[in-house]
Amino acid sequence: MATPTDTRAPTDTFAAPHPQPTSRPTIGRQLQVEFRAVGRAFVRADRRPHQVIRDVSLTIAPGEVVAILGPSGCGKSTLLRLTAGLDRPTSGAVCIEGSPVRGIDDRSAVAFQEPRLLPWRSLAGNVALGLPAGTPRDRGAERVAQLLALVGLDAFAEHRPREVSGGMAQRAALARALARDPGVLLLDEPFASLDALTRMRMQDLVLDIHAAAPTTVLLVTHDVDEALQLADRVILLGSEPDREGATIREILSVPGDRPRDRGSAVIAELRAQLLEGLGVSRHAQPAPPPIPTAAIGLAH
Numbered sequence: 001m002a003t004p005t006d007t008r009a010p011t012d013t014f015a016a017p018h019p020q021p022t023s024r025p026t027i028g029r030q031l032q033v034e035f036r037a038v039g040r041a042f043v044r045a046d047r048r049p050h051q052v053i054r055d056v057s058l059t060i061a062p063g064e065v066v067a068i069l070g071p072s073g074c075g076k077s078t079l080l081r082l083t084a085g086l087d088r089p090t091s092g093a094v095c096i097e098g099s100p101v102r103g104i105d106d107r108s109a110v111a112f113q114e115p116r117l118l119p120w121r122s123l124a125g126n127v128a129l130g131l132p133a134g135t136p137r138d139r140g141a142e143r144v145a146q147l148l149a150l151v152g153l154d155a156f157a158e159h160r161p162r163e164v165s166g167g168m169a170q171r172a173a174l175a176r177a178l179a180r181d182p183g184v185l186l187l188d189e190p191f192a193s194l195d196a197l198t199r200m201r202m203q204d205l206v207l208d209i210h211a212a213a214p215t216t217v218l219l220v221t222h223d224v225d226e227a228l229q230l231a232d233r234v235i236l237l238g239s240e241p242d243r244e245g246a247t248i249r250e251i252l253s254v255p256g257d258r259p260r261d262r263g264s265a266v267i268a269e270l271r272a273q274l275l276e277g278l279g280v281s282r283h284a285q286p287a288p289p290p291i292p293t294a295a296i297g298l299a300h
Helices: 076-084 123-128 137-150 166-178 196-212 224-230 265-277 293-299
Strands: 033-043 049-060 065-069 091-096 108-111 184-188 216-220 233-240 243-253
Touching (some): 049 091, 076 216, 108 166, 123 166, 196 224, 224 265
16 A cells, blocks of 8 residues: 655744755846836826825945835835836836836846745746746756755755745745846745744845845835844835825934844834834833822712
8 A cells, every 4th residue: 555645734944054055056136226206106996196106216236135114005015016017107217227127127036925836836846937038958957956955945846835834935936036037136025924933034044045146135024123134224115294105204224244133222223213113102101100099089
C-alpha cells in the first residue's frame, strides 16, 4: 500500500541566519524615481471629480528605501500604481531616471499584499513568471534557483502554493518580483496579512535582499515600526484643511544603519512623532482623580 502524502503546509521557520545562495543574484539597476507635482482625481458616480492626491513632489535617490505612511484612503497605493504604470496621473508626471512612466514599465516590479501565486504551478514556476521575456531557459533556471535560495525557499522549489505557509508564499511572490531585475521595487503592504512574528522575519528578509541585491524600494505600509525599521526616509501623506486630496505633510529621515535597534530611544521618538502626525496622541489623557468618599456623603 502506498504511503499517503502529507499535504499540510509547512510552518514558516525562516529565521536568521538566512540561507544564502552559492551565487548571489545581482540587480544592476538602481534607478531614481521622481514625482513632479503629481495629482490623481477620479470621477464620482455624479460625474464630479474626487481628488485623491495632489501636488506630490518627491525625488527618491537610486538605491534608497522610502516608506509611505498615511491614513486609509489617502492615496498611498495610488502612488505605487502610478509608479508601476498601472494608472496614470491626471496632473504632473512620475519619472524613472528622468523618463516619464507612460504605461506598464519593465523598470519596476510590484509585490502586492496577497502573494497572487498561480495554484497549479510550483513555487519555481511562479517565480519564473517574473523573468523578462526572451530569457534563455538555462539562464532562467539559474536565476530562479538563485532567487529561491535568496529568500530561503530552495528546498521548496517544487511545492505548490497550497503546500506552503502564507509567509513562504509571500517570499515566493517577492522572488517573482525580483526575477525581472527591477530598478525600482514597489511593495504594497506585502506583509499586512501575516502574523506579527512572520512579519518581523519578512522585514529582516527585505533587509537581507537589499544588502545582497540593492535596488530602489518604495514601500507602502500602515505599520509605523515597519517603516522605521526598513526605510531611509518616511513620507507622511495627509490632507490639509479646506483642500481636497492628500499631499506630503512631512518627510522624516531615519538615522542609523540597518538593521536598527527596535528599542532605541531615537526610534521611539520618531515613532511618537509619526503617530502624532497620524492623529494618535503622544500622551494619553490622564484619568480624572477619584472623588473623595467624604465629598460623596456631602452630596446627599
